[in-house]
Amino acid sequence: MIKKKPLIKRIKWPGWVVLLLIAGLIGTGMVKWLTPVSGKSSSAPYLYFQEETEEADTYTLSISTASMDEKEQNETVQAWTRQEKEDFLAQVDKHKEKLGNGRRAHLTIEVDAQRGRGDTYSFIFRSHTRIKDGHADSNVRVFTLNQENQLVKLTKMLDNPEAVKGIQNNIKKQLKKENAEEKALKAVINRPDDWNWTIQDKNLTAYFNPEDLGMDKGDFVQVDVALERMLSYTDSGEKVVALTFDDGPNRKVTPEVLDILKHHNAKATFFMMGEQVDKYPDLAKRVAEEGHEIGNHTDQHKDLTKIGMPAVKNEMQASRKKISDVTGQQPSVFRPPYGAVNDTVEEAARHFGSSVVLWSVDSHDWKTRDPEAVNKVIEEEVVPGSIVLLHDVHKETAEALPTLLDYLEKEGYQFVTVSELLSVQG
Numbered sequence: 001m002i003k004k005k006p007l008i009k010r011i012k013w014p015g016w017v018v019l020l021l022i023a024g025l026i027g028t029g030m031v032k033w034l035t036p037v038s039g040k041s042s043s044a045p046y047l048y049f050q051e052e053t054e055e056a057d058t059y060t061l062s063i064s065t066a067s068m069d070e071k072e073q074n075e076t077v078q079a080w081t082r083q084e085k086e087d088f089l090a091q092v093d094k095h096k097e098k099l100g101n102g103r104r105a106h107l108t109i110e111v112d113a114q115r116g117r118g119d120t121y122s123f124i125f126r127s128h129t130r131i132k133d134g135h136a137d138s139n140v141r142v143f144t145l146n147q148e149n150q151l152v153k154l155t156k157m158l159d160n161p162e163a164v165k166g167i168q169n170n171i172k173k174q175l176k177k178e179n180a181e182e183k184a185l186k187a188v189i190n191r192p193d194d195w196n197w198t199i200q201d202k203n204l205t206a207y208f209n210p211e212d213l214g215m216d217k218g219d220f221v222q223v224d225v226a227l228e229r230m231l232s233y234t235d236s237g238e239k240v241v242a243l244t245f246d247d248g249p250n251r252k253v254t255p256e257v258l259d260i261l262k263h264h265n266a267k268a269t270f271f272m273m274g275e276q277v278d279k280y281p282d283l284a285k286r287v288a289e290e291g292h293e294i295g296n297h298t299d300q301h302k303d304l305t306k307i308g309m310p311a312v313k314n315e316m317q318a319s320r321k322k323i324s325d326v327t328g329q330q331p332s333v334f335r336p337p338y339g340a341v342n343d344t345v346e347e348a349a350r351h352f353g354s355s356v357v358l359w360s361v362d363s364h365d366w367k368t369r370d371p372e373a374v375n376k377v378i379e380e381e382v383v384p385g386s387i388v389l390l391h392d393v394h395k396e397t398a399e400a401l402p403t404l405l406d407y408l409e410k411e412g413y414q415f416v417t418v419s420e421l422l423s424v425q426g
Contacts, residue, residue, distance in 0.1 A: 166383035181214025274319030
């Protein structure tokens with residue numbers, strides 16, 4: 001038995017938004033409040049909400065969907081729903097010998113609405129399929145439309161190639177942690193206009209179905225990206241990058257790094273260890289005299305998350321004093337060894353009035369010891385506002401630096417210290 005219930009007929013924006021919320025409440029048990037859309041009602045689309053339910057010996061289905069008078073977009077939405085239903089019924093037929101006699105497959109499709117950036121709204125369809133006991137799959141499809149009822153592409157929405165590149169790099173890192181297959185991941189990342197996405201304020205949520213990532217079926221993957229910091233640089237038109245060097249000063253490598261930076265008139269931030277400043281005070285002093293920023297990287301490079309507060313403060317204070325005594329600079333930025341942070345480390349940093357600074361691009365110079373590999377990573381991942389992690393203790397890093405600086409200059413980047421970068425961020 002199939003029941004189709006047109007719940008909304010010819011209701012104009014913003015009234016249909018409110019009713020969609022009611023539908024979402026029924027379908028998901030969650031309430032989402034949306035602000036009514038401003039604009040002339042004559043240009044607003046008509047939208048219909050429908051529910052389809054069906055019960056048979058071998059399956060049940062409950063499908064919530066939205067349709068509109070705009071023929072092209074409506075067909076796109078309906079085609080996805082039809083395909084989900086057809087795929088489900090094909091699976092039911094495939095497993096029909098194991099179904100029946102009280103054992104049934106289930107398909108549920110829910111629809112939700114979210115107000116997005118600008119005049120956009122996103123309709124989020126979630127499909128949940130259970131064919132066999134204990135095995136469920138979920139897919140998602142998002143349709144983001146503007147007030148003219150046209151589908152909106154992510155790249156056009158942002159209208160900022162540098163921001164898009166940063167989003168791609170961020171999402172790529174997160175999806176790697178989900179064990180996405182490398183070839184499939186590359187294909188997905190390179191097609192941002194095919195993503196399922198929503199943007200609220202300056203936060204982006206992207207949804208990826210497992211088959212698109214070369215993964216076994218299961219639940220879809222949701223990735224969140226905080227855009228506020230990234231967009232603060234790209235929207236301001238300032239194309240800046242902060243190069244940072246850890247673990248020095250080093251007798252052999254730091255002088256070479258300084259010479260290269262001076263040749264390019266580039267400023268950087270050196271996160272120094274107190275015991276290294278003790279060994280090479282003249283080098284630490286030279287770093288300061290040439291206009292670079294010096295940050296605190298503790299005295300002996302201990303993992304601060306594994307020691308107590310008194311020891312953490314001792315590590316930070318010892319290094320601060322040595323840096324200040326030699327260079328006259330009192331470090332205002334602090335990078336914990338290994339990037340290891342917990343509440344104790346953050347509290348200690350606040351005690352000394354220091355900002356905890358990690359990185360957004362890891363060059364992996366400490367791992368690869370290969371100048372070409374170092375530059376490849378940075379060139380692929382750098383975006384305006386990036387903080388790049390390097391080390392002035394590996395000769396390969398110094399060897400990579402001339403080519404890296406040439407590339408960044410060609411791309412229009414300005415080199416700033418971490419503190420200058422944070423001031424741009426505001």
